[in-house]
Amino acid sequence: MKKQFIVIGLGRFGSTICKELHHLGHEVLAIDSNKENVAKMSKHASHVIVANAIDEETLKSIGIRNFDHAIVAIGDNIQPSILCTLILKEMGIKKVWVKAHNAQHHKVLEKVGADRIINPEYEMGIRIANQLDSDKIIDYIELSNEYSIIELVATNKVSEKTIRELDIRDRYGCTLLGIKHDTDLNLSPSSDDTVYQDDVLIVMGKNQDLKKFEEKGL
Known part of the structure:
Protein backbone atom coordinates (compact mmCIF):
# COMPACT_ATOMS: atom_id res chain seq x y z
CA MET A 1 0.00 0.00 0.00
CA ASN A 119 20.18 5.15 17.26
CA PRO A 120 21.92 3.88 14.08
CA GLU A 121 25.43 3.63 15.48
CA TYR A 122 24.28 1.99 18.72
CA GLU A 123 21.93 -0.46 17.00
CA MET A 124 24.49 -1.44 14.39
CA GLY A 125 27.15 -1.79 17.08
CA ILE A 126 24.96 -4.25 19.00
CA ARG A 127 24.32 -6.30 15.86
CA ILE A 128 27.99 -6.41 14.86
CA ALA A 129 29.14 -7.30 18.38
CA ASN A 130 26.73 -10.25 18.52
CA GLN A 131 27.85 -11.46 15.11
CA LEU A 132 31.47 -11.27 16.24
CA ASP A 133 30.62 -13.11 19.46
CA SER A 134 29.63 -16.30 17.64
CA ASP A 135 30.38 -17.86 14.26
CA LYS A 136 26.86 -19.27 14.29
CA ILE A 137 25.12 -15.88 14.40
CA ILE A 138 24.44 -14.27 11.03
CA ASP A 139 22.17 -11.45 12.18
CA TYR A 140 20.77 -10.07 15.41
CA ILE A 141 17.77 -7.81 16.01
CA GLU A 142 17.17 -6.42 19.49
CA LEU A 143 13.43 -6.21 20.23
CA SER A 144 13.81 -4.94 23.80
CA ASN A 145 16.25 -5.20 26.69
CA GLU A 146 15.13 -8.81 27.22
CA TYR A 147 14.03 -10.15 23.83
CA SER A 148 15.74 -10.49 20.45
CA ILE A 149 15.51 -12.24 17.10
CA ILE A 150 18.62 -13.95 15.78
CA GLU A 151 19.59 -15.84 12.66
CA LEU A 152 21.74 -18.90 13.38
CA VAL A 153 23.52 -21.32 11.08
CA ALA A 154 22.47 -24.92 11.67
CA THR A 155 25.40 -27.22 12.42
CA ASN A 156 25.86 -30.91 11.72
CA LYS A 157 24.58 -31.58 15.25
CA VAL A 158 21.00 -30.74 14.24
CA SER A 159 21.19 -31.77 10.58
CA GLU A 160 18.39 -34.00 9.27
CA LYS A 161 16.33 -33.59 12.43
CA THR A 162 12.71 -32.50 12.37
CA ILE A 163 11.39 -29.52 14.29
CA ARG A 164 9.59 -31.97 16.57
CA GLU A 165 12.85 -33.76 17.36
CA LEU A 166 14.68 -30.50 18.09
CA ASP A 167 11.87 -29.37 20.42
CA ILE A 168 13.32 -25.87 20.59
CA ARG A 169 10.41 -24.30 22.44
CA ASP A 170 10.23 -26.80 25.33
CA ARG A 171 13.99 -27.31 25.68
CA TYR A 172 15.13 -23.71 25.34
CA GLY A 173 12.06 -21.50 25.60
CA CYS A 174 12.63 -20.07 22.11
CA THR A 175 10.30 -19.77 19.12
CA LEU A 176 11.41 -20.86 15.66
CA LEU A 177 10.00 -18.28 13.24
CA GLY A 178 11.44 -19.62 10.03
CA ILE A 179 14.07 -21.64 8.17
CA LYS A 180 16.12 -20.44 5.22
CA HIS A 181 17.34 -23.23 2.95
CA ASP A 182 19.47 -21.89 0.10
CA THR A 183 17.18 -19.27 -1.47
CA ASP A 184 13.95 -20.68 0.01
CA LEU A 185 12.35 -19.24 3.13
CA ASN A 186 9.96 -21.38 5.15
CA LEU A 187 7.99 -19.19 7.55
CA SER A 188 6.20 -20.84 10.49
CA PRO A 189 7.65 -24.30 9.76
CA SER A 190 5.60 -27.32 10.82
CA SER A 191 6.78 -29.89 13.35
CA ASP A 192 7.49 -32.35 10.50
CA ASP A 193 9.82 -30.00 8.59
CA THR A 194 13.48 -31.03 8.58
CA VAL A 195 16.56 -28.93 9.31
CA TYR A 196 19.76 -29.49 7.34
CA GLN A 197 23.33 -28.40 7.95
CA ASP A 198 23.95 -24.75 6.91
CA ASP A 199 20.25 -23.89 6.99
CA VAL A 200 19.59 -20.55 8.67
CA LEU A 201 17.25 -20.72 11.66
CA ILE A 202 15.33 -17.54 12.55
CA VAL A 203 14.68 -17.74 16.28
CA MET A 204 12.99 -15.37 18.76
CA GLY A 205 13.18 -15.43 22.55
CA LYS A 206 14.68 -14.05 25.72
CA ASN A 207 18.34 -13.21 25.32
CA GLN A 208 19.51 -15.77 27.89
CA ASP A 209 17.39 -18.49 26.25
CA LEU A 210 18.74 -17.65 22.80
CA LYS A 211 22.28 -17.87 24.17
CA LYS A 212 21.52 -21.26 25.71
CA PHE A 213 20.12 -22.54 22.42
CA GLU A 214 23.11 -21.24 20.47
CA GLU A 215 25.63 -22.86 22.83
CA LYS A 216 23.87 -26.15 23.62
CA GLY A 217 21.30 -26.70 20.90
CA LEU A 218 23.47 -26.22 17.82
Missing part, protein backbone atom coordinates in the same frame (compact mmCIF):
# COMPACT_ATOMS: atom_id res chain seq x y z
CA LYS A 2 1.40 3.37 -1.06
CA LYS A 3 2.14 5.70 1.87
CA GLN A 4 3.16 9.33 2.21
CA PHE A 5 6.37 10.18 4.04
CA ILE A 6 8.25 13.34 4.93
CA VAL A 7 12.01 13.00 5.33
CA ILE A 8 13.60 15.99 7.04
CA GLY A 9 17.39 16.14 6.87
CA LEU A 10 19.13 14.70 3.84
CA GLY A 11 22.54 13.68 5.10
CA ARG A 12 23.74 10.09 4.70
CA PHE A 13 21.07 8.62 6.97
CA GLY A 14 18.12 10.67 5.73
CA SER A 15 19.03 10.41 2.06
CA THR A 16 19.33 6.61 2.32
CA ILE A 17 15.85 6.37 3.84
CA CYS A 18 14.49 8.75 1.23
CA LYS A 19 15.94 6.76 -1.68
CA GLU A 20 14.71 3.42 -0.36
CA LEU A 21 11.17 4.62 0.40
CA HIS A 22 10.94 6.16 -3.06
CA HIS A 23 12.31 2.96 -4.61
CA LEU A 24 9.62 0.99 -2.75
CA GLY A 25 6.97 3.09 -4.48
CA HIS A 26 5.94 5.47 -1.70
CA GLU A 27 5.37 9.21 -2.02
CA VAL A 28 8.26 11.03 -0.34
CA LEU A 29 8.61 14.72 0.43
CA ALA A 30 12.31 15.44 1.05
CA ILE A 31 13.25 18.57 3.02
CA ASP A 32 16.61 20.09 3.89
CA SER A 33 17.98 23.59 4.44
CA ASN A 34 20.99 22.77 2.25
CA LYS A 35 20.36 23.34 -1.47
CA GLU A 36 23.01 20.83 -2.53
CA ASN A 37 21.51 18.05 -0.43
CA VAL A 38 18.06 18.77 -1.86
CA ALA A 39 19.37 18.82 -5.43
CA LYS A 40 20.93 15.37 -4.97
CA MET A 41 17.54 13.95 -3.97
CA SER A 42 15.58 15.44 -6.87
CA LYS A 43 15.48 12.07 -8.69
CA HIS A 44 14.95 10.03 -5.54
CA ALA A 45 11.84 11.69 -4.08
CA SER A 46 8.36 12.68 -5.22
CA HIS A 47 8.94 16.29 -4.11
CA VAL A 48 12.01 18.13 -2.81
CA ILE A 49 12.01 21.42 -0.92
CA VAL A 50 14.69 23.70 0.49
CA ALA A 51 13.20 24.79 3.81
CA ASN A 52 13.89 25.52 7.46
CA ALA A 53 12.30 22.58 9.27
CA ILE A 54 12.05 24.41 12.61
CA ASP A 55 9.85 27.16 11.15
CA GLU A 56 6.28 26.14 11.91
CA GLU A 57 4.74 28.53 9.37
CA THR A 58 6.97 27.14 6.62
CA LEU A 59 5.96 23.58 7.47
CA LYS A 60 2.28 24.52 7.44
CA SER A 61 2.65 26.24 4.05
CA ILE A 62 4.01 23.10 2.39
CA GLY A 63 1.16 20.94 3.63
CA ILE A 64 2.92 18.93 6.31
CA ARG A 65 -0.41 18.12 7.98
CA ASN A 66 -1.37 15.98 4.99
CA PHE A 67 1.31 13.42 5.89
CA ASP A 68 0.97 10.68 8.49
CA HIS A 69 4.63 9.66 8.70
CA ALA A 70 7.70 11.83 9.28
CA ILE A 71 11.37 10.90 9.64
CA VAL A 72 13.56 13.52 11.29
CA ALA A 73 17.20 12.95 10.37
CA ILE A 74 18.65 16.39 11.02
CA GLY A 75 22.45 16.58 11.36
CA ASP A 76 24.69 16.71 14.42
CA ASN A 77 23.06 19.74 16.05
CA ILE A 78 20.46 18.20 18.36
CA GLN A 79 18.49 21.38 19.10
CA PRO A 80 16.87 21.68 15.63
CA SER A 81 16.05 17.96 15.75
CA ILE A 82 14.21 18.39 19.05
CA LEU A 83 12.37 21.53 17.96
CA CYS A 84 11.33 19.94 14.66
CA THR A 85 10.01 16.84 16.45
CA LEU A 86 8.03 18.98 18.88
CA ILE A 87 6.49 21.02 16.05
CA LEU A 88 5.54 17.92 14.06
CA LYS A 89 3.80 16.32 17.04
CA GLU A 90 1.99 19.54 17.91
CA MET A 91 0.81 19.72 14.29
CA GLY A 92 -0.75 16.28 14.66
CA ILE A 93 1.63 14.08 12.64
CA LYS A 94 0.68 10.56 13.74
CA LYS A 95 4.08 8.87 13.48
CA VAL A 96 7.33 10.77 13.96
CA TRP A 97 10.54 8.74 13.86
CA VAL A 98 13.72 10.56 14.84
CA LYS A 99 17.43 9.85 14.59
CA ALA A 100 19.13 10.33 17.97
CA HIS A 101 22.79 11.25 18.32
CA ASN A 102 23.38 10.23 21.93
CA ALA A 103 21.65 9.08 25.12
CA GLN A 104 20.81 12.62 26.25
CA HIS A 105 19.25 13.41 22.89
CA HIS A 106 17.28 10.16 23.13
CA LYS A 107 15.82 11.13 26.53
CA VAL A 108 14.72 14.57 25.33
CA LEU A 109 13.09 13.09 22.21
CA GLU A 110 11.09 10.75 24.44
CA LYS A 111 9.89 13.75 26.45
CA VAL A 112 8.71 15.68 23.38
CA GLY A 113 6.75 12.71 22.04
CA ALA A 114 8.81 11.03 19.31
CA ASP A 115 7.05 7.79 18.34
CA ARG A 116 10.26 5.94 17.60
CA ILE A 117 13.84 6.92 18.28
CA ILE A 118 16.57 5.46 16.10
